Amino acid sequence: MIEVKDLHKQYGDIVALDKISLSVGKGELFGLIGPDGAGKTSLMRILMSLLLPNGGKATMSGLDVVADYKKIRLITGYMPGRFSLYPDLTVEENLKFFATVFGTTIEENYYLIKDIYQQIEPFKTRRAGKLSGGMKQKLALSCALIHKPEILILDEPTTGVDAVSRKEFWEMLKRLNNMGITILVSTPYMDEASLCDRIALIQQGSLMSVATPKEMTGSFPEDLWAVRTRKIYDTSKFLEKLPSVISVNSFGQVLHLVTQKGRHTSGSVQKFLSDQGELEISVTPMEATIEDVFILLMNHHNHRQ
Amino acid sequence: MRTLFYILQKEFIQIFRNKSMLPIIFVMPLVQMLVLVFAATNELRQVDLAIVDFDHSVSSREMVAGIKGNPFFKVRQNPENTTDAENLLIGNKIDLALVIPRYFDKDLKTNKHADVQVLVDAVNGNAAQLSLGYLSTVIGSYSASVLNSGVKPVFRPMKTVDIKPTYWFNPELNYKYYMAPGILVVLITVVGMLLGGMNLVREKELGTIEQINVTPLKKWQFIAGKLLPFLVIGLFDLGFGLLVARLAFNIPIRGSLLLLFSLASIYLVLVLSWGLFISTISDTQQQATFVAFFSLIVFIMMSGLFTPVESMPDWAQKLDFINPLYYFVKIMRSVLLKGSNFADIFNEFAALSVFAASLFGLAIFRYRKTS
Numbered sequence: 046m047i048e049v050k051d052l053h054k055q056y057g058d059i060v061a062l063d064k065i066s067l068s069v070g071k072g073e074l075f076g077l078i079g080p081d082g083a084g085k086t087s088l089m090r091i092l093m094s095l096l097l098p099n100g101g102k103a104t105m106s107g108l109d110v111v112a113d114y115k116k117i118r119l120i121t122g123y124m125p126g127r128f129s130l131y132p133d134l135t136v137e138e139n140l141k142f143f144a145t146v147f148g149t150t151i152e153e154n155y156y157l158i159k160d161i162y163q164q165i166e167p168f169k170t171r172r173a174g175k176l177s178g179g180m181k182q183k184l185a186l187s188c189a190l191i192h193k194p195e196i197l198i199l200d201e202p203t204t205g206v207d208a209v210s211r212k213e214f215w216e217m218l219k220r221l222n223n224m225g226i227t228i229l230v231s232t233p234y235m236d237e238a239s240l241c242d243r244i245a246l247i248q249q250g251s252l253m254s255v256a257t258p259k260e261m262t263g264s265f266p267e268d269l270w271a272v273r274t275r276k277i278y279d280t281s282k283f284l285e286k287l288p289s290v291i292s293v294n295s296f297g298q299v300l301h302l303v304t305q306k307g308r309h310t311s312g313s314v315q316k317f318l319s320d321q322g323e324l325e326i327s328v329t330p331m332e333a334t335i336e337d338v339f340i341l342l343m344n345h346h347n348h349r350q
Numbered sequence: 351m352r353t354l355f356y357i358l359q360k361e362f363i364q365i366f367r368n369k370s371m372l373p374i375i376f377v378m379p380l381v382q383m384l385v386l387v388f389a390a391t392n393e394l395r396q397v398d399l400a401i402v403d404f405d406h407s408v409s410s411r412e413m414v415a416g417i418k419g420n421p422f423f424k425v426r427q428n429p430e431n432t433t434d435a436e437n438l439l440i441g442n443k444i445d446l447a448l449v450i451p452r453y454f455d456k457d458l459k460t461n462k463h464a465d466v467q468v469l470v471d472a473v474n475g476n477a478a479q480l481s482l483g484y485l486s487t488v489i490g491s492y493s494a495s496v497l498n499s500g501v502k503p504v505f506r507p508m509k510t511v512d513i514k515p516t517y518w519f520n521p522e523l524n525y526k527y528y529m530a531p532g533i534l535v536v537l538i539t540v541v542g543m544l545l546g547g548m549n550l551v552r553e554k555e556l557g558t559i560e561q562i563n564v565t566p567l568k569k570w571q572f573i574a575g576k577l578l579p580f581l582v583i584g585l586f587d588l589g590f591g592l593l594v595a596r597l598a599f600n601i602p603i604r605g606s607l608l609l610l611f612s613l614a615s616i617y618l619v620l621v622l623s624w625g626l627f628i629s630t631i632s633d634t635q636q637q638a639t640f641v642a643f644f645s646l647i648v649f650i651m652m653s654g655l656f657t658p659v660e661s662m663p664d665w666a667q668k669l670d671f672i673n674p675l676y677y678f679v680k681i682m683r684s685v686l687l688k689g690s691n692f693a694d695i696f697n698e699f700a701a702l703s704v705f706a707a708s709l710f711g712l713a714i715f716r717y718r719k720t721s
Contacts (some may be wrong), residue, residue, distance in 0.1 A: 093564050118566050129561040133367045134360065145356040146565045188561070 046071040046196060046227045047092065052101035054087050054250075061087040063250040064101060069229055069243075074222040076241030077231040078335065084250040085231040086126060089200050092229070093123045105196055119147070122194035124185050126201045132174025136165055136184055139173050140191060147192035157224070158187045161217055179210030186217065197221065199230040203237065215240050235336040246339050253342040258335060265333035267291055267341065268307070270314060272300040273327045283321045287314065294340055301337055302328075353567070357575035361549075365579055374545065375583055379591040382537050383530065384598060390529045390656060397481040399446040400427045400435050407455030409464075409496070416492045417448070422484055435469065445471050446481050458496065519687045527602065530595040531682035532655040535675060537591050538584045539649070542618050543642045546580035547625020550717075551638040554629075573714055577622050584618040585611060604689030610682070613695070616702050617678045623709035624674075630716040649675040677701050 047069035054062040062084045069075045077085045090096040092103055094114035103110045108117050130139045140162070144151050155162075165183050168176065173184060182202060189197060199218075203211040215237060222228050222242075230241070238244045239258045246253040246261075254261060274280040277295055284293045284300065289308040294301050302314065311328040318326050365371050401417070403410050417423050426444050429435045435447040449467040457464040468485060472478035520527050553559040562572065588611070595601045625642060632638035652659075652666060653675035659667055670676040677698040684690035692699070 095560065095563055115566065118564055121564070123561070123564045125557065125560045127557045127560070129557040129559075131360075131364065131558055132556065133364050138360070138363065142356060142360050143561075143565065146353055146562075146567045148353070148566070 046073070047075075047103075047105050047229060049088070049092075049103045050101055052088070052091065052103055053099045054084075054091060054096065055099050060250050062091075062098070065247075065250070065252050067245060067252060067255065069227060071227055072222070072225055074218065074228045074230070074240075074242045076238050076244040077229065077247055078233075078235060078238045078244050078339065079231075079247035080233055082249075083247045085247060086200055087250075088247075089123075089198050089229070089231065093121065093198060094118065119192070120195045122189035122192065122197045124189045124197075124199045124202055126204065128181050128185060130173045130181075130185055130188060133172060135170050135172055136176070137169040139184060140187055143188040144191045149192050151191065154191055154193045157193055157221075158190050160220060161190075162187045178206050179213070182206055182210065182214060183217075186214075190221070195227060197226050197228045197230075199228065201231050201233065203232060203234065211237070235334065235339060238335040244335070246335075246342060248339075248343055248346055251346070253346055254338070261338050262333045262335060265338060265341070266306065268304045268309060269331050269333050269337060270302040270304070270309075270311065271329050271331040272302050272314070273298070274300065274323065275325060276323070280318065280323055280326065283318060283323060284314075287317055292340060292344060294337075296336070301331075303337070303341060354571050354574060357567075357571055358578055361575050361579045365583075371545075374541075375587060376590070378540070379537055379587050380594060382533050383591050383594040386533050386536075387526055387529050387595070387599065390525075390533065395422075396424055397422050397446055397484065398424050398426050398444045399448060399485075400429055400438050400444045401425055402429050402432055402435050402447065402449045404452045405450050405454040409455040409458050410450045413450070413466075413489065413492045417485070417488050420484075420488050423488070439469055439471050442471075445477070446485065448485070524599075526599040527687060528683070529655075530599055530601045531686045532653075532679050534588060534591045534595065535653070535679050535682055536650060536655065538588050538614065538618060539621050539646065539675060541584045541587050542580060542621035543625040543628075543646060544639065545583070545625075546576065546622040547629050547638055547642050548635055549580070550576050550626055550629035551632050551635050554632075555634055569714055569717060573626065573717060576626060577619070580622055581615065581618050584622075585614060588614050601686065603686055605685035605691065609692055610685050613678070613681050613685075613699060613702065616699070616706050617674065617681075620674050620702060620706035620709055623706065623713045626713040627709060627716055630713060630718075649673050652676065653679045655679050671701075672705075674702060674705055 047067070049065060049067040051064045051066055052062055053064050054060075065084075065088070077088065079085055087096060091098050092105060092110055094110050094117055097111065105117055106120055108120075110117060131142070134142065140151055144154075161183050165176070165180050165187070168180065173181065176184065186199075186202070189199075203214055206214065211234075218228055218230065219240070232238070241258065243255065243257050244261065245255045256264075272280065272284065277298070277300060281293045281295060281300055284290060284302055287302075287304065287309075289305040291303040291305060292301075293303075304314075311330060314328045315326065318328075399417075401414055403414065414425075418425055427434075427438060429438065432447075432449055435444075435449065438444045439447055447469040449469070451465065451467070454464050454466070466489065468482060470478045470482050517523050550559075553562065592603070596603065624645070625638075628638050628641045628645075632641065650656075652662070652670055652673050654670070655675070659670055659676065662670075681690075681695050681698050681702075684695055688694075
């Protein structure tokens, strides 16, 4: 559905996309996961024909994003990272306006947005600028859907939205996905990655890994330990001196310790720490999260450079 | 067509929801007409002067009485010496000092010739010239009366050529007739360039242009949506300003209003396109305002609105060839004061049309959906 081949984009000397290739199948919910500045927005803007690539090729539904941009605009819905509806028009006026410029009506595709729009319909005479973050998001999604696109491209739709609204939003995406809409969504939140069918980890304009969330976490190549301690900082300093250590990262109150495969047991780590005088500590093996994968890949990536 | 209708509807909704818009549309014409027309005058209301009379004679007193009798002159002080008069001038207390030397009376009666000295504060060159001109007229008429009364019968009246001017189209040289049409041009230029131009760049600032750009909306539809509402508002303001000028100053409307409004429409398309073009090359309203403001000042100062184009240097006159304001100020004055018809102003019409078409094309060309 979305085919990207050797796509390259540069702003002066800064490489935003370094010849990336990617394929998203029809009906997939595909996540682009990466920190700010990784190149997520550039990729999406090229796909939406808002930005011209410096090299490579991208097609959506067989249409070239450069040559067939007019047709592409008809079959895609886009939600930019920044709220981009008219703040001085009401909820209903915004929706009606976008329906009209796409040559359709709210009624015609109402079934598609019904679930989402019903939640903001009580406020339909309110100006869009006066809506809460979550409601703005729902309105923007409604506007992006009103012309019944085959592909939906969402640029960090949940950034700056509260936890409850984020959860609701992902439920909505799942429902739309079940209706057959192919969705490409970007997010800096690793916990949202597990909600996608497949994900791509992107860093400094390169794709580090593309797989399903399960494959990605299941194929974690090293040993991972959850270390619980009361002195996060001191313990992490000691652990950095552990032989065969790869990385120590704090995840809230827990330290994630990565060591080379087969070199340690929880007992050996515990012993190392008690030798240092750290006693009230628990070390348990754990399953990797997307974030652990990301950090490991990022370290590899940085080492290679 | 349905799409265009909706775009226009959307633009009008947004314009009238903007709280500062209604005051701009109604208050700006009123202020411009009722304040600026008075402010932009070349007439002097009052000249403050000091008279140093060293002669204290009948003749000097007669001349001073003539000056005092003139409503323009207000004699503030009568200092004893020239230094005091100079200090008054330096201290901004007076605009002008008249020094009548000793033996003024005697010189006048025996030599048939007497000198007086006039010191003028020329910080404002315009006002200096005008006040000196007024004073010369008053003194001139005094010397004429001296000559005519024949202080000494020996004197033969001079032979002079008398000029009896007739000022066509504005017989009383009423500067308001002259300024009001020009100020109206400034009014609709500001409406077009600032309001119209800012509108597009505002969408850039809000980010809404990003969402618009991914719609199948056509370029010309979008540009038309930005242009037409302000064309309507500009024409409305022209009518409103004209009405104010008519009621307040009774300015003549000798030509066809239909012709005037048709040309104003062309002019507004030109100005709006210029504003839109500035918008397309700017990223923020601040940038756009600055560029618009700068070009506005240049256009206004060179348009012949405040100073006659004929008195500008040759190169400046040639530059006015590409100044749209120059043409439209001329059109406004000709149609309103002279009653010029279409044939009379065809050249100006042609120039405006060419500029309007090219700028409109440029604005559409520069507005790109893809970066």
